[in-house]
Amino acid sequence: MHEPETLGDVLAKRGVSRRGFLKYCATLASLMALPPSVAAQMADKLTRATRQSVIYLSFQECTGCLESLSRTHSPTLEGLLFDLISLDYQETLLAAAGHAAEEARANAMRANSGKFVLMVDGAIPLKDGGVYSTIAGRTNIEILKEAVPHAAAVIAVGTCSSFGGLPHANPNPTGAVSVGTLMEKGLIERKPLINVSGCPPIPVVISGVVAHFLTLGTLPELDGYGRPKVFFGDTIHDRCYRRPFYDQGKFAKTFDDEGARNGWCLYELGCKGPTTYNACATAKWNGGVSFPIESGHGCLGCSEPDFWDAGSFYAPLPAPRAPLSAAAGAAIAVGVAAGAAVGLAGLYKRKKAQQAHTKLTVDDLETEKKP
Amino acid sequence: MGTSLERGIQGFIEQVDRPTASFFESCVRCGMCAHACLFYTETGDPKYTPIYKLEPLRRVWEREYTLFGRIKKWLGLSKPVTEAELKEWEPLVYDSCTLCGRCSLMCPVGNDIVYMVRRAREGMVAAGVAPDGLKQAATRAVKIGSPMGVQLPALKTQIAKAEKETGLAIPFDKEGAEYLMVLSSAEIIEFSEIIPAAARIFHAAGVSWTFSSDAFEATNSGIQIGSSDIATELVSRIVRAAERLKVKYVISPECGHAYTALRWEGPNLIGRPYPFKVIHIVELLDELRAAGRLKTEGMEDEKLTFHDPCQLVRRGGVVEPPRNVLKMVASNFVEMEDPGTLNWCCGGGGGVSSNERADELRLKVFSRKKTQLDQLGVRTLVTACSNCRDMLEDGLEHHRMDIKVVGLTEMVAEHLKQ
């Protein structure tokens, strides 16, 4: 086995200047809310570090996450992710196919056992023995069971592997679950798990996590959903440049009204920004060009669990998730019938009491006084 | 047959109607009614909170008429009202409530609390749980003809006296008279000045009137004790007499609850409208004044005030007439604090005056009237209810206040133009 390349070697080969790399590290540091002084340290450490071995497993997914991570025309900040890692197995990107590909995975696992980072993309179906997603005749859960014990940490890439995502959406016909759920249920070994949710996730978040791991040797601090707090600490709404319009009560009512053209708040058009934790409003997309709200569409809440089941993307957040009229109609019928029954029973009771009434006389009052 | 707890509970059940149920549904236990009730304001004892006086009725309503109450009853989660509880509530329902209705004005959700107290008494009396004083008064009213035991000869004596004093013939059992006059027994015994006063006023105004030997007692102990059966018997006497004499009006005398009994409850007790109208004597005086048939001369110049009888004013609707009439004969009439429908009770209405057990409490809470009167510094207090008058005199004496209480009709008679 040849000496593993350091990250510095790779960067040099790719013609990335030290200055450019410093800039990259400074951006990462700032995104991760680390002091600027860390940037230089980070650059130094990363340059000398061996590229992180990564095995990337794809299950019930749409390849959107991989698209998001790999779609780079020029060495952009996002693109640098692939300089940080040595992607030792990724079915879609792998040149090899069939048995050769399977062998590559086995090799990578063996060579880097206990050191590689396992990235998981897609949910894992459990129903009917997991037959709904298989690779080379093996179910996703089998593959995962085999890989996880050798991994140093697991990064769930995208909402499907983080929370179940689209496959998990009601009625969840394949019994799809997230990596975290599998660990909770004890179906796979427990390893440090980082959920980088989003449909797709923001690439720089993954590079940030990997950089953190490489630089500090630890995983970043996570929120209640196992997401790195530095990227998922605020809601889209709280960081949204349209927030002042919300506070002023200025809302676009349709996608084509004056409010929409003036860039007013999209809350009434179903924006889920208030309940969505992600870095879109700050990190943005496409090399920092824009993010959905900036393009005039409300946030779908894609980085949140069960976002597919949260009702229409275009129904405002306060609107009921399910129609109420049928239930209300039935309730009125039941209520009126029950009320009428109790009321008529009351009337009957009173009538009976009145019929049974015997005239009270003063003699009755006197008899009471006798012992 | 006697009275029994069962009869009492049945009595409560008979009394629950839509307003009662709505009132109980609406109560938020804000306690504001306490601040409208002189039994609370003068004692500071929370048990006198008006709505609390209705607990037995409320519990019967809840157990018998609400789905949740019925479920609770069925599951054994609510206890039936016991005789001991009724006895515990007796002083609250009878001694510390004069049916004045001030609480009904206070209630923010609009509960007519006194409407319910009146109904609660139906159940209480059917259970035999009512003050002895009231039971005895009701018995005398039914058996002798008057709660104070006054009989026809006593009235005839007073009428003879009045005829002699005024030189006027006072008509008796005159068929076809326009007005039938009835009196409260207090007016026959204590405040008999009303008889010559009325005679002189009606003579001067040319009013065709009569007394009836069949029905001269206007008061109704049945209303006070809360028995519609007894109240019906008593009110029917007047209705029968009025129908026999074919009068157009029955004059309710200067007595608050007699007015309520005759004017507002009577037709409902007998279950049909009257073929005659009921008019309070002060209303009649005001009508005569407006028609120019009542002419007075001279004025009372001393500062005086008017005590609004609750049943006449707040519960009766005769608010302006006493003021109009009083202003004819008094140049220095001043209103008390909280006049008219806001008035504070004398403390002895609603049967409290017949209930000796309540005397101590009644005299204690008279402090409210004392405060009102002290603020004005008047020496004369006019009213239009002989029961109020009796209670005011008692209270004033107890509190050693030197204030004269005068009946309005009498005062007018004194100023009749000769």
Added chain:
Amino acid sequence: MTGVELLNWARGPGLQIALVVFIVGVAIRFIEMWLLGKSPDFAEARGSAAAGGWRTLFTRSLPMPGALKRAPLVFLGGYVFHIGFFITFLFYAPHILFLRAVTGFSWPALPAYLIDVIGLVSIAALVAVLVHRLTDPVRRFLSRTGDYVAWAATFLPLLTGYFAYHRLVTDYTTMLALHVLSFELLLVLIPLTKLMHTFTFAVSRWYNGAIAGRKGVKV
């Protein structure tokens, strides 16, 4: 259960359950009361019962003369929290969106900062009203468990709403879920507690005014 799951439940099945309990409960209590009826009044009327009823329905919102002085806290606290509660409920933009989705009607909202202040003032008023209930002899004497339950049911939507608005205590999603759930608890408890007065007060006031109005008395 995660905050999002809780919110999804609250906005979906939770709301349906609460609405059904609310409608069934209110219908039962209202109809069982209404059907009891009122016997006809044979006494010759001096004034109009209906006019008196309608009049009192509105005028009873104002305190009886002298009442403010006798129990200022009950009245002021009561006014502030009732008015505050309804302003925050009816005029906060997200609430209007909820009501629009449910009823089809919508109306202009008040600025959020104003709702914030009104909500806080209402919370303060409710706390004051509770302290008064616990310390004042009359109110303490009258109070039953249900009164405190009703208080809490009124208080919680305001409190969780305030917390959610200011991102306090826990994450916004969870707090929003708790806010929606507290509103659903309020809906459920309306027919189960004295909160039923929300509907029956109108009947009570009407009868009070009508009974007096018939006699020519304005109450």
